[in-house]
Amino acid sequence: MYCKKLIGAKCYLSPISPNDAEPFTRWMNDLEVTQYLSTVSKQISYPGEVQFIADMQRTGSPIFSIVDTATDTVIGNCSLMGVDNVNHNAEVGIVIGEKSYLSKGYGTEAMSLLLDYGFNILNLQSIMLRVYEQNKRAIRSYEKVGFKRFGVRRKSRCIAGEYQGTVYMDILAEEFTSPFVKKTVAGA
DSSP: OOOOOOOSSSSSEEEOOOHHHHHHHHTTTOOHTTTTTTGGGGGOOOOHHHHHHHHHHHTTOOOOEEEEETTTTEEEEEEEEEEEEETEEEEEEEEEOOGTTTTTTTTHHHHHHHHHHHHSSSSSEEEEEEEEOOHHHHHHHHHHHTTTEEEEEEEEEEETEEEEEEEEEEEEEEGOOOOSSSHHHTTO
C-alpha cells in the first residue's frame, strides 16, 4: 500500500515500503538502470535491500518511492541525503527503475516534489546533486526544475574503459517554485 505524501499529475511520492525490496533489487542489478549510478559496481541482494528499507524506516531518513498516479505502480525512488539541519542543506538522489517510464517526465516531476519537501517541509536553503556528464537526459531534467551547474570533477569515474566527469549542480530555496506544498497549505 502506498500513501500519497506529495502528489503530482503523473506521480506521487510515498514513504518506502517493505514491498519495494523486490523491484528495488531488480533495478539495482540492471546495468541499463545503474550505468549512471555509483552503485553500478555493487551486487545488491534481496535480503540486503530488505535490510536497507528497514534501516531507512527506522532512522526516518527522507526516502520515498516514486509511484505512478494512474496505476499505483512503484517506478523508482528518491531521497534527501546528508540533511544538515544547522546549515540547512542536503544532497538528492533519484532513480527511475522501470525503464518504460524513462523520458516521459516522471523523474522531473518526482524531483520537483522532492525539492518541495526539502525546501518547504524541512526548510532547507540549498540542495545539491552529482551527475555523470554522460547522463544528458538527467542533466536536462535537473535543469528543468531549476538546478544550476557549479562545477565539474574531471575524469572522476571509469566505466567500460572510458573516463567520465562528475557534474555538480545545486538549487537554492528562492530559485524554486512549490508545485504542491504551498498550494496545499494555502488551500487549507
